Amino acid sequence: xxxxxxxxxxxxxxxxxxxxxxxxxxxxxxxxxxxxxxxxxxxxxxxxxxxxxxxxxxxxxxxxxxxxxxxxxxxxxxxxxxxxxxxxxxxxxxx
Amino acid sequence: xxxxxxxxxxxxxxxxxxxxxxxxxxxxxxxxxxxxxxxxxxxxxxxxxxxxxxxxxxxxxxxxxxxxxxxxxxxxxxxxxxxxxxxxxxxxxxxxxxxxxxxxxxxxxxxxxxxxxxxxxxxxxxxxxxxxxxxxxxxxxxxxxxxxxxxxxxxxxxxxxxxxxxxxxxxxxxxxxxxxxxxxxxxxxxxxxxxxxxxxxxxxxxxxxxxxxxxxxxxxxxxxxxxxxxxxxxxxxxxxxxxxxxxxxxxxxxxxxxxxxxxxxxxxxxxxxxxxxxxxxxxxxxxxxxxxxxxxxxxxxxxxxxxxxxxxxxxxxxxxxxxxxxxxxxxxxxxxxxxxxxxxxxxxxxxxxxxxxxxxxxxxxxxxxxxxxxxxxxxxxxxxxxxxxxxxxxxxxxxxxxxxxxxxxxxxxxxxxxxxxxxxxxxxxxxxxxxxxxxxxxxxxxxxxxxxxxxxxxxxxxxxxxxxxxxxxxxxxxxxxxxxxxxxx
Numbered sequence: 001x002x003x004x005x006x007x008x009x010x011x012x013x014x015x016x017x018x019x020x021x022x023x024x025x026x027x028x029x030x031x032x033x034x035x036x037x038x039x040x041x042x043x044x045x046x047x048x049x050x051x052x053x054x055x056x057x058x059x060x061x062x063x064x065x066x067x068x069x070x071x072x073x074x075x076x077x078x079x080x081x082x083x084x085x086x087x088x089x090x091x092x093x094x095x
Numbered sequence: 096x097x098x099x100x101x102x103x104x105x106x107x108x109x110x111x112x113x114x115x116x117x118x119x120x121x122x123x124x125x126x127x128x129x130x131x132x133x134x135x136x137x138x139x140x141x142x143x144x145x146x147x148x149x150x151x152x153x154x155x156x157x158x159x160x161x162x163x164x165x166x167x168x169x170x171x172x173x174x175x176x177x178x179x180x181x182x183x184x185x186x187x188x189x190x191x192x193x194x195x196x197x198x199x200x201x202x203x204x205x206x207x208x209x210x211x212x213x214x215x216x217x218x219x220x221x222x223x224x225x226x227x228x229x230x231x232x233x234x235x236x237x238x239x240x241x242x243x244x245x246x247x248x249x250x251x252x253x254x255x256x257x258x259x260x261x262x263x264x265x266x267x268x269x270x271x272x273x274x275x276x277x278x279x280x281x282x283x284x285x286x287x288x289x290x291x292x293x294x295x296x297x298x299x300x301x302x303x304x305x306x307x308x309x310x311x312x313x314x315x316x317x318x319x320x321x322x323x324x325x326x327x328x329x330x331x332x333x334x335x336x337x338x339x340x341x342x343x344x345x346x347x348x349x350x351x352x353x354x355x356x357x358x359x360x361x362x363x364x365x366x367x368x369x370x371x372x373x374x375x376x377x378x379x380x381x382x383x384x385x386x387x388x389x390x391x392x393x394x395x396x397x398x399x400x401x402x403x404x405x406x407x408x409x410x411x412x413x414x415x416x417x418x419x420x421x422x423x424x425x426x427x428x429x430x431x432x433x434x435x436x437x438x439x440x441x442x443x444x445x446x447x448x449x450x451x452x453x454x455x456x457x458x459x460x461x462x463x464x465x466x467x468x469x470x471x472x473x474x475x476x477x478x479x480x481x482x483x484x485x486x487x488x489x490x491x492x493x494x495x496x497x498x499x500x501x502x503x504x505x506x507x508x509x510x511x512x513x514x515x516x517x518x519x520x521x522x523x524x525x526x527x528x529x530x531x532x533x534x535x536x537x538x539x540x541x542x543x544x545x546x547x548x549x550x551x552x553x554x555x556x557x558x559x560x561x562x563x564x565x566x567x568x569x570x571x572x573x574x575x576x577x578x579x580x581x582x583x584x
Contacts, residue, residue, distance in 0.1 A: 008452075015410060015455040016417070017448055018431070018440030025102055027452070033511050034453050038466065040399040044473050051471030052478060054331070055287040055527020056556070061330050076194050082425040088419050094432045 003032050096121045097257040098584055101314040102121035103168055108155065108165050115155075115165025119148040119209050120450035122167050124159060126211065126258050133234045135243075135253040137172050138180050139212040147209040154207060163321060164207035169259045171250050172213035173220055174200050174305070174575050175294040182298045182510035184216040184228035187416050187423045187442030193497040197294025198326045200264055201307050206321045212527075213251030217261060218444045220298040221412065222246050223273055223516040226507055227446045233466055234503075235277060235348035236580040241500040244274030248516060251278040256583055261309040261318050267302045268401055269495075269520025272532040276495035276549025279534040279578060281566060282462070283307045283315045286557050288333035290319075291326035299408035300331065301380055302401075302524045311576055312533065312566030316340035319559060335557055343560045344567040349383030351565075354488030359519055364497055369424040371536025371548045372494045378572055379492075391480040396473045398514060404458050404525070409447075410454030416442060449510060478526040485555045490565060493519050495549035499540070519551060529554045531562045534575040547578070 012019045019027060055090045073086055082089035096118055099107065108115060110347065123141050130136050144167070151165030175181050175193035177200075182188045193439045203210065225233040225248025233248040235241040236256040243252040247264035251274035254262055264271045266284035283306045290305040297303060307318040320341065325334045353376065360369065382388060418424035418438025425441055428434035443451070457466035484491060497518055506513040519561025523530045535550035550569075554562045570576045 011452045011456050011459070014459060015448075015451045016414075016435040016439055017443070018436040019436075019448070020552050025281070027449070030449055030510050031452060031456070033509075034402060034449070034514075035456075036512065038399045038453075038457075038470075041396060041403065041473055042397065042471050043464070044393070044469070045475065046398055046469060046472035046476070049472040049475050051468055052475040053471060055478070055525075056333065058288070058331065058333070061327075066190050072194075076420075079190075079192055079194060079421050081418065081421075090419055091428050091430050091434055 003035065023065055097125055099260065099376070100311050101260045101309060101317050102311070104166050105162050109160065114388065115148040115151040115209060118206060119144050119167050119211070122211060122259060125472055129158055129256060130258060132239060133236055133252045133256055134231050135215055135233050135249040135256065135258060136169070136212050136516060137182055137184070137215050137249070139229045140179055140210060143179070144211050151207050151209060151352050158263060161207055162317070163203070163211060167211055167259060168203065168210045168261045168263070169211045169214050169253060170200060170402070171216055171247055171265060173216060173296045174263060175296070176200050176210070176213065179213065181213065181296070182229065183220070183539055184218040184230060185442065185444065186229045189229060189423065193404030195294060198291035198324065198559060199295065199322055202324055206213050208321070211259055214253055215318070217246035217248065219296070219409070219447050220246040220265055220267055220270060221409070221446050223269065223513055224506065225249065225274070226503060227444055232503060235500050236583060237279060237410065237500065237546055238540060240500050242277065243440065244277035246270040246516070247274050247308065251275055251280060251282065251547045254278070254280050254308045254310060257579065261307065261314050263305060263322070264308045265303055265305050266524065267299050268516040268524050271306045272495050272520045272530055272549070273517060274549060275532040276547065277500035279575070281309050281312055281531070281533050281576060283319065283531045283559065283562065284529060285319065285323065285559050286505055286529045288331055289335070289557065289559065290322045290331040291324060291527070293326055293328040297412040299405040300412060301408060302405060312393065312570055313344055314564045316563045319563070338560050340444050340560055342547065343564050344565045347383070348379065348568055350567060351384040351490065352488045353379060353384050354385050354389040354484055354491040355386060356389050356391045356394065356484070356491060356493060358391055359493035364494065365538065366496060368498065368548050371538065372520065372550055375535035375550045375569070376492055378569060382568060382572070389484045389488060389491070389520065391484060392481050393473065393476045394522060397477055397525060398518060400470045400473040400477065400525060401521045402453065402514060403466050404474065405534045406450040407456035407457045407467050408454070410451045410458065413447070413451055418442070426554055446510065474525045477522055481523070481526045481528060490561060491553040493551045495519060495551040499538055499546035499548060523553050528556060529559045529562060529564055534578065535568045536575060537578065
């Protein structure tokens with residue numbers, strides 16, 4: 001299925017990926033050829049087939065609601081790009 | 096010393112032939128001397144390795160050594176190693192010093208193993224040639240103009256070049272088996288859920304599985320004994336009895352039925368390679384096994400299904416790389432959107448971005464049913480094919496790859512051509528079955544140099560012990576696994 005360049009820009013926005021304008025064409029080509037490969041799926045008759053999310057059809061294991069972890073904020077924040085007083089710093093989010 | 100297997104090293108250390116420090120230093124020297132050619136390591140942890148080796152020797156002197164005490168190995172750079180760079184082959188994590196050990200890593204640490212460092216890989220485990228790594232491509236030790244395969248190219252090359260006797264690796268669509276085939280070594284992907292994924296950077300959560308790269312099935316069994324564990328921290332880990340995988344290596348295979356899927360033995364494959372694979376299967380017949388043709392009719396849908404499921408899951412998993420809490424952050428972000436877009440745009444390579452976008456598209460409103468849901472349904476059809484086949488046969492065999500190692504750069508301009516390299520390996524990831532590749536022959540490249548050929552064995556759920564048994568028996572009767580690239584023994 002052929003993608004329009006606007007669709008490529010839209011997908012990049014959804015995925016929060018900066019793509020240079022001069023690369024949009026190449027992405028359009030590559031993504032289109034991948035989607036062409038994938039289109040073969042539509043030839044399969046899947047009526048009544050249960051989708052399979054997990055190879056062994058496992059269900060989420062539950063555990064007791066008890067505290068097992070300790071606060072390691074300082075340790076984990078040693079590798080953060082920017083922190084202040086235990087918070088991660090980012091550009092202003094709320095206008 | 097570098098030619099010794101894990102099993103031999105374990106015996107030698109127990110017998111006091113040499114110390115762990117000695118063999119560790121020997122391999123570190125060898126890596127320093129040879130790895131500029133292969134680029135199989137991203138990080139060599141020389142100091143820590145020698146410290147681990149020293150501790151292992153002390154433990155042995157105190158009479159407390161186990162099988163793995165002091166045995167050297169290395170980890171694919173997808174496993175978090177506390178205090179050590181864990182890059183996943185990506186610029187995005189090129190500054191990520193992991194703050195904890197993956198369960199696989201701590202299993203080896205507890206067993207007393209010595210880790211020599213972190214091995215190169217395709218970025219975020221996406222690739223079949225190890226050409227997409229931020230740290231440069233890996234060279235195939237059999238022919239440095241060719242790729243080692245991927246994504247676990249570093250693990251495969253390091254073992255093939257005898258820089259380490261064994262390495263951890265991961266397999267989502269063939270990333271252990273295909274490089275093992277290209278590099279002439281033994282690679283095992285266990286059943287989904289056998290090995291904990293905690294601390295193993297996620298690509299496609301319903302497909303990823305950690306496994307082994309070694310030169311022998313016996314060594315693989317020894318590694319799996321350490322890697323397999325029930326981990327409450329991995330909710331997809333299965334609580335299933337773990338046998339001693341070394342205990343059944345010598346079981347007789349008399350009366351075993353081997354299934355050969357007709358869809359995997361195609362006319363357009365190299366006749367020479369097919370012959371090598373058929374000769375290898377004949378070896379099993381000599382040992383008393385029977386061969387039967389089977390059909391896996393939905394085989395042609397495996398690659399399309401995979402290239403919806405894997406990108407969809409990767410788009411979700413890689414959304415955590417946002418420049419906020421760890422990893423690459425762009426300079427001077429103007430607002431939160433700019434922070435995300437430029438950090439991710441700069442941090443991820445082309446293939447990763449392509450797959451994230453395919454995934455985002457397949458999951459987006461209006462396309463979910465046609466793509467993702469359809470792929471999940473096809474996945475069940477593929478699994479059902481195998482379930483039916485295993486009612487008639489005990490194990491399935493096929494070539495691992497459609498051709499031997501290709502030249503660097505040959506497939507990088509066409510993503511789909513690269514994807515088709517996984518044509519034989521991918522279906523069993525979708526089904527969650529265990530698979531192994533063992534060296535079974537060689538074909539000559541145009542320059543005359545030998546290129547390895549791999550035989551793939553596919554087992555039923557949790558039947559790794561049987562695969563290892565078959566691999567070991569084959570390796571007792573033949574010596575393909577002992578072949579090495581010229582000048583590397």
